[in-house]
Amino acid sequence: MDSMHEMGVAGETEGARRATGVPPAAAAGPAPDPAVEAHPKRRRFGAEYKLRILREADACKQPGEIGALLRREGLFSSQLVTWRRERDRVARSGMSARKRGPKARVVDPKIKQLERENAKLRRRLERVELMLEIQKKASEMLGIPLKNLDLDDND
Numbered sequence: 407m408d409s410m411h412e413m414g415v416a417g418e419t420e421g422a423r424r425a426t427g428v429p430p431a432a433a434a435g436p437a438p439d440p441a442v443e444a445h446p447k448r449r450r451f452g453a454e455y456k457l458r459i460l461r462e463a464d465a466c467k468q469p470g471e472i473g474a475l476l477r478r479e480g481l482f483s484s485q486l487v488t489w490r491r492e493r494d495r496v497a498r499s500g501m502s503a504r505k506r507g508p509k510a511r512v513v514d515p516k517i518k519q520l521e522r523e524n525a526k527l528r529r530r531l532e533r534v535e536l537m538l539e540i541q542k543k544a545s546e547m548l549g550i551p552l553k554n555l556d557l558d559d560n561d
Contacts, residue, residue, distance in 0.1 A: 451485075456489045456492075456493075457493070459475070459479060459481070459486070459489070460486070460489055460490060460493060462475055463475060463486055472486075
């Protein structure tokens with residue numbers, strides 16, 4: 407017998423071949439790329455897709471059919487559970503993608519108005535205090551005595 411035939415394909419021994427006679431590397435096809443993405447992309451599912459998958463899952467009657475559906479679509483059973491809850495809780499329009507992140511804080515318009523008014527009064531108070539300081543210095547320079555008023559006591 408030929409030595410190449412005894413060694414099998416590409417130098418493999420007889421025991422390395424499968425029962426079909428096809429070497430393991432040839433049966434599996436090309437090797438997958440081992441590179442991993444730095445930032446995996448999150449999959450987003452639309453309302454139509456979710457509803458279609460839920461309809462298909464609800465139509466599954468035989469054992470193992472739902473598992474086959476999930477493997478075919480690359481989904482997890484927890485996603486089906488979540489989508490069923492969404493479907494039961496809201497109408498079809500509510501199944502669209504939701505915005506992630508913290509919710510916007512609702513501010514009462516009355517509070518905004520009071521904050522603006524407060525800022526305006528503070529600016530006015532600063533100007534009045536500046537004018538009082540100028541008047542005090544002018545009266546000292548001119549030698550005019552001022553009556554001592556303590557505004558803090560009357561507040």
